[in-house]
Amino acid sequence: MSAEATAYLTIFLMAAVTYGTRIAGAELMTLFRITSRVDAFLKSMAISVMVAIVASAIAQSGFRENTATLVAAAVMAATRSSIGAVTAGMLVAAAWTWLA
Amino acid sequence: MLNSETANVRLTMAGVVRGVKSLGPISLFVIPFGIAFGAAAIERGVTPDQSIVMSLTVFSAAAQFAALDFWNGPLPAISLLLTVLAVGTRHILMGATLAPWLNRLSRPKRLLALSVLSDANFADSYDAFRRDERDVGRLVGGGLALCICWIIGSTIGVIAGASLGNLGRFGIDVVMVSFFAAIAVGQWEGLSDVLPSVVAAAVAVLGLIFLPPGWNIVLAALAGGIAGVLWHER
Structure with a gap:
């Protein structure tokens, strides 16, 4: 197979694997009845995904990025606006870079 | 989950429009990530066509x-495919x-709507x-907005990435983590979220040391889910 064909085969397989992960969760859940226990699991898992992404990023980032993240969380708590929170986080990070 | 909370679920164009409106502004911030991907792909020897096809069909930065x-x-x-599976889990x-x-x-x-499932529109x-909201169009519209911006960004990156320099000086690098932090705060319901969140954060951070990339988030989410069930049944 030519290098070009191999590359496209790889991209196609990547797309297939990723699409498989996108549809698998809902398909699996057709097999379960949503009891209050399953509901508690799903709700906790939802917030856990977000917290895990943020915690993982914080552990791998510096003071600048983490201050920005903290400010975004604080603005969200105060205003309930995710756009406002993201804008505030960006402003902190940009200002930090310009002033440093 | 009460039946009334999930009754009357539909997929309409009006929902798609709401999704585009809701995630449109955040989606614009995906463009710089796309630029970074396009530039990195060219650097690694992926051709311009392949890079753009990859963004179009895989649509997953991670x-x-x-x-x-x-x-x-x-x-x-x-x-490679196992890694793609791991970060997609x-x-x-x-x-x-x-x-x-x-x-x-x-x-x-459902299978059509889920083709654009991503972190932000989730x-x-x-x-x-x-x-x-009862309209899955919300998910689809948000996903389309993200996907279009991802492809626009990738294309710019492929063409001009090397000449744009470091985008971090505009604070763009913190957009996604700020967004997830904001959503976590927005979802916070109180005491029942404490244990799952602490468990998830601990597993995610420890997992960075012991696990291949991506698996730490998966394990943290499962551990947080189990913690939630234990709290629910205490």
């Missing part, structure tokens, strides 16, 4: 950046979380479904 690490070896490598969890609403749709509609539509 999977695509991870794949670049393998690109100079023999293709298609099993290790959180989609399975997000799909399961949205299942109470999604599974009210016919299977063809967060947005889960939040909306928890309130009063």
Whole structure:
């Protein structure tokens, strides 16, 4: 197979694997009845995904990025606006870079 | 989940428009990530056409950046595909979380809607479904906005990436983590979220040391889910 064909085969397989992960969760859940226990699991898992992404990023980032993240969380708590929170986080990070 | 909370779920164009409006502004911030991907892909020897086709069909920043690490070896490598699977596993969890609403749709509609499932439109539509949204178009519209911006960014990156320099000086690098932090705060319901969150954060951070990339988030989400069940049944 030519290098070009191999590359496209790889991209196609990547797309297939990723699409498989996108549809698998809902398909699996057709097999379960949503009891209050399953509901508690799903709700906790939802917030856990977000917290895990943020915690993982914080552990791998510096003071600048983490201050920005903290400010975004604080603005969200105060205003309930995710756009406002993201804008505030960006402003902190940009200002930090310009002033440093 | 009460039946009334998931009754009358539908997929309409009006919902798609709401999704585009809700995630449009955040989606614009995906463009710089796309530029970074396009530039990195060219640097790794992926051709411009291949890079753009990859963004169009895979549509996953995590999977695509991870794949670049393998690109100079023999293709298609099993290790590459396993890594793509690992970073994609959180989609399975997000799909399961949205299942109470999604599974009210016919299977063809569901399979179509889920083709654009991503972190940001998951967060947005889960939040909306928890309130009063009943239209899966919300997920689709957000996903389309993200996907279009991802492709625009990738294309710019492929063409001009090397000449744009470091985008971090505009604070763009913190957009996604700020967004997820904001959504986590927005979803916070009180005491019942404390244990899952602490467990998830601890597992995610420890997992960075012991696990291959991506698996720490999956393990943290499962551990947080189990913690939630234990709290629920204490």
